[in-house]
Amino acid sequence: MRDARYQQIADDLRSRIERGEYPRGGKLPTEKELMEYYDASRNTIRDAVRLCVNLGLVQPQAGRGTFVTEEINPLVITLTRGGPSVGGETAQYLSEVLPTQHDARSSVPRVEVREAGIAPELRLGAGATVVSRHQERYLDGRPWSLQTTFYPMDLVTRGATRLLGPDNIEPGAVSYLSEALGIEETGWRDRVIVRVPDPAEATFFQLADDGRVAIMEIRRTAFQASGAPVRLTVTTCPADRNELLFSTGQVPAESW
Amino acid sequence: MRDARYQQIADDLRSRIERGEYPRGGKLPTEKELMEYYDASRNTIRDAVRLCVNLGLVQPQAGRGTFVTEEINPLVITLTRGGPSVGGETAQYLSEVLPTQHDARSSVPRVEVREAGIAPELRLGAGATVVSRHQERYLDGRPWSLQTTFYPMDLVTRGATRLLGPDNIEPGAVSYLSEALGIEETGWRDRVIVRVPDPAEATFFQLADDGRVAIMEIRRTAFQASGAPVRLTVTTCPADRNELLFSTGQVPAESW
């Protein structure tokens, strides 16, 4: 069957954008001009443009015009341990693998005690509780990720009381747990999920509230030697500005 | 500022869906009924429903009605080597880590010789060529992933001529390269990118052509001991039906 008219127009706009006829960052013709050019009604033009918006090709701005989306250089997040010694013992937070040429800042943690049900990866019983430490993370002043780490309340009971404090744990919660309780992380498992942002994420990341940009959710469960989970760290970030990298076995250093 | 009316209606629909008032798989009221209930025009109702569609909450079907999206049980793709011996030498294709309780089938590979520029991860010179082997993969009869593996043409020249054959390489290209040329994969690097489907992907995966469902692209570069890349395997699949799993260090076996 023949495509609808707004689809044909969207296809044409798409190919013009990809041919560079409308350069990145540049302005699309106004709706009025497109109406005349394609001899279509305003609503049909708007349907076509909306399709291009959903494909991430253009971004309309009320009062200004519709602009071709600029290329974004995604930030690379390395999920495996850095350096050549893959078997090393230096467990790291996701945050610590950020490129150093960026200005990374975090909000003060928001600490709560919650039911264990929200962190099923920790495999705690029905009545158990967890400490959650939530942070907003910024990169070069722009919102970059939301991160929440869940610890079994048990760790606090056993002496790791700083997990309840609202200040940052320096030089890191992993080494704190090692010093305070002798708990060493021997590895972790990362689960990556792509989904639509919830309203809070859409607000924080300044995304359109219509699910246009997906969210990447990384759920890292870290384990100690006994196989018991130590923590669950959930990191969410917009999927269009980030990519993941991880290595298995012996690989050469990245040179790009 | 007050939300637009279609947004308010969409919010209301959303909360009703989440409260279970409209159960999963069930039918939303018709546009006519919603028009009467919210005392809004049909276009406004349609704008509200479209928002819910973009959020993945509902799926309209012409002539039938609008249905609340069913929960998807995502397929888990493990990107690290299986089993407890993380340092083992059994390199695997992504395909081989599929759960065995599914019926996994692949199309006959489409083999082409192409310019090396399309596989920059292989770090080949300007005039070099690569062999590309492309497969469509199905799970339980449904399209599941598209996979293309690129090998330096050099490997064929050195004797791995079966890379050019249009039949499947049994029991796997990795062991074939080991037998034919003594090339052992010592590790790989996976890069994960989330993006909008291109038209070919939208067709194969039977996705809406409007970028509603994101695509996960996994680019696996495998290396030999010398650090030289052996192959690049690019796997794409719909991001809403799949999740990734990978382990670092010592982790207990999955028990769920």
Next chain:
DNA sequence: CCGTATTTGTTCGTATGTATT
């Protein structure tokens, strides 16, 4: 700073086409 023009955003009305029941 103000007022006007421009441009996109929202909302209504209406008609017709296409898919399903």
Next chain:
DNA sequence: CAATACATACGAACAAATACG
């Protein structure tokens, strides 16, 4: 074949954001 329900398309009006003299 008729009725129902969503899809496409046109027209019109006003609102809100921005640009500009």
